[in-house]
Amino acid sequence: MAWVSVSVSLGFAGLAVLAWCAFKVWLGVRRFGRELERTRRRLEPERSALRDELSRLEDDRSPQPPGDGVRSS
Structure with missing residues (x-):
């Protein structure tokens, strides 16, 4: 019966x-x-300064017509 008490005490220690x-x-x-x-x-x-700068840059940017993309040739 000693092994039972040893195993229970080891379980509590764990x-x-x-x-x-x-x-x-x-x-x-x-x-x-x-x-x-x-x-x-x-x-x-x-973060707020960067967000303000980004919104200012987006407002200042002129919109491009849809057909004027970069052409590769």
Whole structure:
């Protein structure tokens, strides 16, 4: 009967190791999420400036007639 108690205690020890690993992964994911949010806030002004510049370039561009494409010959 000693083997039963040994196997049960090893099972609990294995679960404790898995719980510790899951906790470490959870902390890492939380830290990564905070880093992504910080980077998103830091890049937001550049993103909006780039979007404004792109819309200004699209407004300034003159539309081409449909038949005037690049011809290869």
